[in-house]
Amino acid sequence: MDQKIKAGIIGATGYAGQELARLLYTHPQAEVIWYGSRSYVDQPYSKVYGNMKAFADQPCRDDDIAALAEEADVIFTATPQGYLAGVLTEDILSKCKVIDLSADFRLKDVSVYEKWYKLEHKSPQFLEEAVYGLCEVNREQIRGTRLLANPGCFTTCSIESLYPLVKEHAIDPDTIIVDAKSGTSGAGRGAKVQNLFCEVNESIKPYGVTNHRHTPEIEEQLGYAYHAGDKEALSKPGGSPILINFTPHLVPMNRGILATCYAKLEQGVDASWIAEIYQNYYGNEPFIRLLGEGGIPETRWVEGSNFLDIGFVVDERTGRVVVMGALDNMVKGAAGQAVQNMNLMFGLEETEGLLFPPVFP
Numbered sequence: 001m002d003q004k005i006k007a008g009i010i011g012a013t014g015y016a017g018q019e020l021a022r023l024l025y026t027h028p029q030a031e032v033i034w035y036g037s038r039s040y041v042d043q044p045y046s047k048v049y050g051n052m053k054a055f056a057d058q059p060c061r062d063d064d065i066a067a068l069a070e071e072a073d074v075i076f077t078a079t080p081q082g083y084l085a086g087v088l089t090e091d092i093l094s095k096c097k098v099i100d101l102s103a104d105f106r107l108k109d110v111s112v113y114e115k116w117y118k119l120e121h122k123s124p125q126f127l128e129e130a131v132y133g134l135c136e137v138n139r140e141q142i143r144g145t146r147l148l149a150n151p152g153c154f155t156t157c158s159i160e161s162l163y164p165l166v167k168e169h170a171i172d173p174d175t176i177i178v179d180a181k182s183g184t185s186g187a188g189r190g191a192k193v194q195n196l197f198c199e200v201n202e203s204i205k206p207y208g209v210t211n212h213r214h215t216p217e218i219e220e221q222l223g224y225a226y227h228a229g230d231k232e233a234l235s236k237p238g239g240s241p242i243l244i245n246f247t248p249h250l251v252p253m254n255r256g257i258l259a260t261c262y263a264k265l266e267q268g269v270d271a272s273w274i275a276e277i278y279q280n281y282y283g284n285e286p287f288i289r290l291l292g293e294g295g296i297p298e299t300r301w302v303e304g305s306n307f308l309d310i311g312f313v314v315d316e317r318t319g320r321v322v323v324m325g326a327l328d329n330m331v332k333g334a335a336g337q338a339v340q341n342m343n344l345m346f347g348l349e350e351t352e353g354l355l356f357p358p359v360f361p
Contacts, residue, residue: 008034008068011078013048015185016101019335020076025055027353033303036063068076069095073097085280086122099338105130114215136285148225153333154180154214159221161310161325164281167225171263173212173242179299180259205225215246256299261323271314286351297326301322304359306336
C-alpha cells in the first residue's frame with residue numbers, strides 16, 4: 001500500500017486495546033492515530049501503559065466514534081458489550097471499516113444475544129452483514145466486509161480445535177464437552193475483588209458453569225460447520241446450533257487459554273483419519289500449529305504470539321477423542337486475530353505484522 005492504514009482504537013486502555021496498540025505500532029502498513037479512552041482523556045498513552053514509553057506518547061482522546069470515523073480507515077472497538085451496538089450508524093460504516101472485539105455482532109439471533117448478555121441490542125439491522133472473524137474458517141467473507149465481529153478467546157480456541165472434526169462428522173456433536181482454562185487478563189483490567197492477587201493466587205476455580213456467555217457463540221459456529229450444505233437447518237436463526245457443555249476455569253497466570261475438548265467418535269473413525277482431517281484443514285494455515293496425535297499443547301509455548309497449537313489423543317477404551325488447543329487470549333484470542341482480520345480486509349498479506357515467535361520464559 002502507498003499509504004499506511006490509519007487505525008483508531010476505542011477502548012485503548014483496556015488489556016485488549018493495549019495489545020492492539022503494541023501490535024499496530026510494529027505493523028509495517030498501519031499506524032494508530034487515535035487512542036480512545038473515556039477514563040484517560042488528555043493523558044499521555046504511555047503514562048497509562050509504561051511499556052509504550054517512547055512508542056506512544058500521544059495523549060488519549062475520547063470515545064467519539066463518529067469523529068474518529070472522519071479520520072480513520074479502520075476503527076477497533078475493544079469495549080464492553082453494548083457499546084458498539086449503541087453507537088454504530090450507517091454513516092460510520094460508509095466512511096471506514098469497523099472491527100469489534102466485543103460480542104455485539106457475533107451472534108446472528110438477536111434474541112440469543114439479549115438472553116445471554118442481558119442487554120437490548122440497539123442496532124440489529126447490522127447483524128446480517130457482520131462477518132464472524134474466524135480467519136481460518138471465513139477468510140473469503142472477511143475480505144469483503146466492512147463490519148467484523150472478532151471472536152472471543154475461549155471461542156476461538158474451542159471452535160478451531162473442534163471445527164474440522166465437526167465439519168467432517170467425525171464426532172457426535174451431542175457429546176461435546178469443553179473444559180477450558182484462562183489466565184486472569186481474560187477478565188479485563190477493571191478492579192474486581194474476585195480477580196485480586198490474593199483471590200486468584202494458589203487457586204483454580206470454575207466459573208460461569210452452564211451459563212458462560214461464550215457458550216452460544218461456540219454452539220452457533222459449530223452448528224454452521226455440522227449443518228454445512230443443509231439449507232433448511234441453516235435457515236433457522238443461529239444456523240441450527242448444536243448443544244455442548246462448556247466450563248471455563250480461572251488459573252493464576254497472566255495470559256493463555258487451554259481448551260480440552262471431549263467427544264464420542266463416530267463409527268470407523270481412528271487416529272490416522274483424525275490426523276488427516278486436521279492436516280487437510282489446517283496444514284497450510286500460518287497461525288495454526290498441528291502437534292498431531294499425542295501432541296500436548298502448553299500455554300507457555302504460545303504466549304505473546306498469534307499461534308494456536310492443537311493436539312489430540314484417541315481413547316480407544318472409551319471410543320472418544322480428546323482434542324487440546326492452546327493460544328494467547330490477548331493475541332490470537334483478541335488483538336492478534338483482530339489485526340489478522342484487518343490484513344484480510346485491506347488486501348494485505350494475512351501474516352503482516354504478526355509473524356513473531358512466542359515469548360519464553
